[in-house]
Amino acid sequence: MIFRYSLPFFLLLTAGCARQTFFQPDARPDTAPLAAGADSARVTAGRHYQRGPIGRFLLGQHHRAAWAQPVTLPVLDVASTVPGGLKAGKIGGGFQTISMTVLGADGRGYALRSIDKDPYRTLPKVLRHSFVLNVVRDATAAGQPYGAFVVPPLAEAAGVLHTNPKAYYVRSDETGFGAASERYQGRVVLLEEKLEGKENIAGRLPGATDLEESDNILAERYKSPKNTVDEAAFLRARLLDLWLGDWDRHEGQWTWAAYPQAQGQTRWVPIPQDRDQVFFRFDDGVLSWLMSKAVAKFRTFGPRYESIEGYTRNSRYIDTHVLTELNRRTYLATAQDLQRRLTDSVITQAVRQGLPREVFRLEGPAMIAALRARREALPKAATDYYRLRAHDVLVAGTDADERFVVERLNDTATVVSVYELEPSAKRPDSLLYRRVFNPAETHSIALHGLHGDDVFELSGSVRRSPFVHIYGGPDEDKVRDKSRVTGLRRKTRFYDTKRNNDFEPAPELKDNTTKGVESHAFDRDGSGR
Structure with missing residues (x-):
């Protein structure tokens, strides 16, 4: 009933045109040129997500304060951020994020991608120049811009393999990536090691012999009994996902490390990647609340678990093909082990370390409290997850x-x-x-x-x-x-x-x-x- 009465209002809102200049021109609010050789800069992840009272009422507060908060970040130095320097590699094909593989002097790959997103290409062409584009672009503010940087110490404590992303500002006059430089100039970016291919294993995953994407390891799994997937490790990672409220864990969000076993067997161990949707906050506006009811996967992170089915909808395929053998006791025991590992001090340190100091003052205490509450309820969430999978x-x-x-x-x-x-x-x-x-x-x-x-x-x-x-x-x-x-x-x-x-x-x-x-x-x- 509520959708029928809200539809005319929504159509009225979407009848206008898309804003021609939606994104901030430069992450630095200061218009004075950045000093040559500066190793840090005062920046915002997205001042364009600020809204007035009516906008916040309709679209939601989300994480707008964190996006607009000036913070101090290191400046990406193409020559020295990674020993030996970085050079441009393959341009990424993501629909929303500006991404590129950059290469170190030793041949190792790193992912360089913008923290902000532009969903322009995800919309049907007929909607790309309508007000709908504004609404969809605005929904990016539901993501915590610095959330990915909180995850590594939590994953380490949980016993889950992980990457180690870091945030940087790219100078507005940066040219070190050649023709690709313009794509990143003036942006806040994330740089992390790329777990892809044998050349990226050394020193990162002792004992591993290969790295593959989900489609390749499943093909190997179904080809021969010599290939097995580490279900216990995958379950541990998936319960960590639920705890973090990370609802976007489809098969493309995983890398798998190959570990040789006896008698020619290979065990594939999961490594979660792309933590763009942790600590998602969406249902705090009229329109976003309606959308959260219509699209079950848009689940908000908070002290309680909103919907296990919603949190796991995007991962339905990979969950179905990997989580096939473990019983209820294993789900519960894994949740209880995570409870023991993810102590109050681990949580507090991770949030303080991951969020910029200025953003921690805004959101850190609430994030810590929510993580503690969700930890206490994790066995119940694991049981619900088991019922869904069983x-x-x-x-x-x-x-x-x-x-x-x-x-x-x-x-x-x-x-x-x-x-x-x-x-x-x-x-x-x-x-x-x-x-x-x-x-x-x-x-x-x-x-x-x-x-x-x-x-x-x-x-x-x-x-x-x-x-x-x-x-x-x-x-x-x-x-x-x-x-x-x-x-x-x-x-x-x-x-x-x-x-x-x-x-x-x-x-x-x-x-x-x-x-x-x-x-x-x-x-x-x-x-x-």
């Missing part, structure tokens, strides 16, 4: 031959195990996966055989059990269902082509095979294919 679970094999065993033991326990069938693995135990599911928590389990000649075996007679959806994959698969679940609805479904599969009719098995190959589709990398 409702529908993906259990995928690899392109090798595998055996999926489903044991419907009783009304509260259905055990799913996956074994490797290839004898060349030479492993004493070919078990790849095992988890006990409770139908009170889990509605459905999707088994994906992918490539390979896979075997699916089901047994047990019970009154309650999750639905089991079997997707055989492109090769020849065998299904044997000797299970039985009381009720009219069959709880086992087989999806594959009608030809080249071996399955027998069974009371619990519903034949969903087709002539086409649609059931073979499986999104291995988040592209939607």
Whole structure:
């Protein structure tokens, strides 16, 4: 009802044109030239986000005070900020942030990107010159401009791998990056080590042999049983995300480090990146409150967790493909361990160290209080997160031959195990996966055989059990269902082509095979294919 009555008002607001000069011309409020050789400057991250009483009432206060607050930042010196100097590399392709890879004298890469954003290219062309652009641009003020700098000591204490971003001011007459210099002149920027490629490992990740993006490591994970993802490390990182209110954790926000294991195995460990949305504050204006109700992912950071589903909406794909095996006890134990690690002194030091002194006076005490309150409620948040992840679970094999065993033991326990069938693995135990599911928590389990000649075996007679959806994959698969679940609805479904599969009719098995190959589709990398 509220959306229907607010729509005419919103349309009236959006009927105008976009402001021609939205952004501050230079981060320095002082118009006098910066002295040659100056190593620091007095700057603002975004004076253009200041609004009068009506603007704050409609759009929200957000973090406007922090964006407009003058602070002292070091000046980026192309020749000396990094030993040996920096040189321009590849221009980034982000839609909102000005970004570029810059290279050190030793060949290591660093990400250089503006703290401020411009969502111009994210809008449909028809809206790019309307008042809508002003509203969307203004929403950048919901992000804490210096929030990313608070995270590293917290991640270190939590036992989560991390980068170490630092804030700088780029002189308005800087030319050290050649043709790319103009993009950064007069801006507040973030510089951090780039965890990408083997050349960026040395001295940063002892024992690691490679760095890859999410789509590549998932492709390797689904290709061979020799590649495994460190679920425990990913869960720890995701609970840290929830604690920080970081809702933008999609698959593109992660780098993965490869660690060799015994017998030719590789374990991939997650490294969170791009902390642009930590401490997000959005629902404190009329229009922004309405938008937060319409778009669930825009969750505000505060003493309480607003919506676990909202905080995790952007990460749904990567969560589904990585968090598949851990049980409720592990979620709770991880949350309790984080509580012990993230002490009051750790929190206070991180906030004081990360926020500029002037911004700390504005927002530091409230941020500390909120982090402490959220820490106390973290086990409850972890339990809610587990319930969300446990409702529908993906259990995928690899392109090798595998055996999926489903044991419907009783009304509260259905055990799913996956074994490797290839004898060349030479492993004493070919078990790849095992988890006990409770139908009170889990509605459905999707088994994906992918490539390979896979075997699916089901047994047990019970009154309650999750639905089991079997997707055989492109090769020849065998299904044997000797299970039985009381009720009219069959709880086992087989999806594959009608030809080249071996399955027998069974009371619990519903034949969903087709002539086409649609059931073979499986999104291995988040592209939607």
